[in-house]
Amino acid sequence: MKKIFLIFTLAFLSVPLLFTQESGVTSSSELFLQISTLPEAKIGYKHNFIFPVFQGDNPLTSGNNLKLDLTAEVTPISLNGIIQAELTPIAFLKFTAGVRLGAGWHINLFGGNLYGTGFNLINTDKSELYKGGAFDALMLKTYIGGTFQFDLAAVIPGDWNHVVMQTYHEINYHANTSAKNGEPWYFESDDGENRNGFNYFGNIVIGYQMPIFLNMVAFMAEMDLYLYDNVQSLNGKNRESWGDNLIRWKFSNILNFQVTDQFSIALITQLRTQRNFTNYKKSDEPQLHYQERDLKTSDPLRFEFYRVAAIITFKL
Secondary structure (H helix, E strand, O other), X not given: OHHHHHHHHHHHHHHHHHOOOOXXXXXXXXXXXXXXOOOOEXXXXXXXXXXXXXXXOOXXXXXXXXXXXEEEEEEOOEEEEEEEEEEEEEOOEEEEEEEEXXXXXXXXXXXXXXXXXXEEEEOOOOEEEEEOXXXXXXXXXXXXXXXXXXXXXXXXXOOOOEEEEEEEEEEEEEEEOOOOOOOOEEEOOOOOOEOOEEEEEEEEEEEEEOOOOEEEEEEEEEEEEEOOOOOEOOOOOEHHHHOOOXXXXXXXXXXXXXXXXXXXXXXXXXXXXXXXXXXXXXXXXXXXXXXXXXXXXXXXXEEEEEEEEEEEEEEO
């Protein structure tokens, strides 16, 4: 696994050299830092290339391009490399495809465990049993999606007319390269409910952009849904019994501050849906494995506070 990760890293770093002399191609780069009220942090570097393609003389096609993003991320428990291509064939539509490769490890922080990668197995007492080691598996994600976007200022020009709407929809396949027999796995200290297979992700953003220090206020709704069917638990239970077939929602309020032309800060406050169970509470010890919980079908979901996050971006 380490050799595969090294080969991917070398290929990732060599891609910029292929386009530095390409006529008409523009490029830029940025550093970003993400922190939140959860025990998490992420620092990354992104470099992009923009190729002018399919361009015309009218407002709908004059800005058509192919954008290639190369991103490297580091967290206290993981490393990631991401390659993404984004094609804009017309002003209001984008198509996206990409691949992400990551690896991680486990740490103990202030008495709590953070799992970069690893398996969420069932113990003999039906509690959660972690199994894994540093760099013993890779997380692979491939995805393809499309974005529809609209800006009122394109119809009614003006600096104060940027009422924007964007919706993105994606089908992805994610996998832990060491997973077998439907084993659930962790990545970057999530809930450990991932399984190898296809998933749907979508979002919708409605916002207002302004030519001032607070240059955007927006609301975003995100949805995730596992697309695999006929899946049973490690102990033979049907996935509907613990609500594995339900959409997982996140709702975000976004404030973006443009401090300088190069420096910006986004503050994000998030709520999310969580499932209600008849036989489990978050305070229970030991933690009952999620596949052994029983969904409260009369009241399956609730809203709860998730986190406040800040994304600090500096354009180089």
